[in-house]
Amino acid sequence: MIHETKTQQAAVQRRLRSALAGVRGAIRLQAPLKEYTSFRIGGPADVVVEPADVDDVAHLIRQTVRHKLPLFVLGGTNLLVRDKGIRGVVVSLANLRAIKEEPGAVLYAEGGVGMPTLIGHAIRRSLAGLEWAAGIPGTVAGCVVMNAGTRLGEMKDSVKAIRMALPNGTVMDYPAESIEFGYRRASLPRGIVVGVWLQLKSGLRADIEKTVKDYLRYRRDTQPLSLPSAGCVFKNPQNDSAGRVVEAAGLKGVSVGDAVVSTKHANFIVNQGQATANDVLSLIRKVRTQVARKTGIKLELELKLVGQA
Numbered sequence: 001m002i003h004e005t006k007t008q009q010a011a012v013q014r015r016l017r018s019a020l021a022g023v024r025g026a027i028r029l030q031a032p033l034k035e036y037t038s039f040r041i042g043g044p045a046d047v048v049v050e051p052a053d054v055d056d057v058a059h060l061i062r063q064t065v066r067h068k069l070p071l072f073v074l075g076g077t078n079l080l081v082r083d084k085g086i087r088g089v090v091v092s093l094a095n096l097r098a099i100k101e102e103p104g105a106v107l108y109a110e111g112g113v114g115m116p117t118l119i120g121h122a123i124r125r126s127l128a129g130l131e132w133a134a135g136i137p138g139t140v141a142g143c144v145v146m147n148a149g150t151r152l153g154e155m156k157d158s159v160k161a162i163r164m165a166l167p168n169g170t171v172m173d174y175p176a177e178s179i180e181f182g183y184r185r186a187s188l189p190r191g192i193v194v195g196v197w198l199q200l201k202s203g204l205r206a207d208i209e210k211t212v213k214d215y216l217r218y219r220r221d222t223q224p225l226s227l228p229s230a231g232c233v234f235k236n237p238q239n240d241s242a243g244r245v246v247e248a249a250g251l252k253g254v255s256v257g258d259a260v261v262s263t264k265h266a267n268f269i270v271n272q273g274q275a276t277a278n279d280v281l282s283l284i285r286k287v288r289t290q291v292a293r294k295t296g297i298k299l300e301l302e303l304k305l306v307g308q309a
């Protein structure tokens with residue numbers, strides 16, 4: 001059995017080497033995913049690739065299909081990666097960071113641009129429309145995929161079109177009207193979002209900056225931002241807030257290992273140091289069970305659980 005596993009592993013390594021031929025970006029084998037996630041949790045990926053540019057992404061996705069290797073793209077801020085990590089190729093768009101301005105208050109951002117960077121750019125160009133997203137740490141692509149949102153707005157309010165690298169290695173653009181957005185989801189073709197057009201509007205720089213600063217202060221006051229987390233753990237139940245429900249069940253401060261339900265915001269689980277994915281999962285089970293017992297509400301996960309147990 002052990003022999004078979006080793007043989008299988010060797011076959012995967014061979015397929016990986018073939019699939020990665022011709023990739024121009026950085027390649028890191030056996031990369032600890034805790035270094036790529038805001039939770040600072042996660043076992044190793046067989047390989048993390050940071051493609052050099054959009055063409056490199058397209059080449060990589062076609063190669064992984066050809067060599068039948070699983071592929072996962074991350075920004076890393078809404079993920080709980082299990083302790084045995086992710087098999088196959090993990091892609092980070094860390095090198096896709098260009099922002100271009102187009103006529104009519106439109107910004108084009110490559111997929112790896114972080115929301116904080118994009119908001120900073122919009123402020124400098126006096127472009128309004130993204131203030132609601134101040135404090136969301138994900139990439140612009142990840143925010144489209146998740147239709148990230150706050151009580152002030154959602155990604156779908158600003159997306160004009162997206163650019164995707166498809167499994168056959170082509171790059172295609174899709175208008176926002178062809179995408180169905182829902183609560184923390186978007187129906188997209190299979191592939192990798194490599195760019196996003198955002199329709200913003202001209203505004204007054206001082207006003208935009210003030211709204212962003214006020215919102216960041218509000219977040220600092222109400223969210224545990226000094227400890228690693230993946231943001232909100234649960235989706236809000238209809239007409240209620242998951243944080244309120246968890247707090248009302250008396251679960252603030254409850255812990256498993258170094259994973260703790262934040263005492264500042266009950267819908268955050270924070271990593272106080274060496275929390276594992278198993279610790280977080282046990283804590284999630286505990287919270288769900290007790291909330292269901294006390295209120296009848298079945299909390300659904302907002303964060304994405306990925307990788308091998």
Ligand SMILES: Cc1cc2nc3c(=O)[nH]c(=O)nc-3n(C[C@H](O)[C@H](O)[C@H](O)COP(=O)(O)OP(=O)(O)OC[C@H]3O[C@@H](n4cnc5c(N)ncnc54)[C@H](O)[C@@H]3O)c2cc1C
Nearest residue numbers: 074075076077078138139141142143145148149192193231
């Ligand atoms: C402190 C903190 C505060 C947060 N506040 C908010 C908030 O107010 N509102 C909110 O909605 N979220 C919030 N989040 C969660 C998170 O930032 C968002 O969900 C964000 O949209 C995730 O982006 P990401 O790039 O990190 O994607 P990831 O979390 O890595 O991935 C999310 C999903 O998108 C997929 N994906 C990522 N990039 C691509 C791509 N280029 N192409 C195709 N698929 C892709 C992944 O495979 C995965 O399925 C917060 C997180 C933290 C840590």
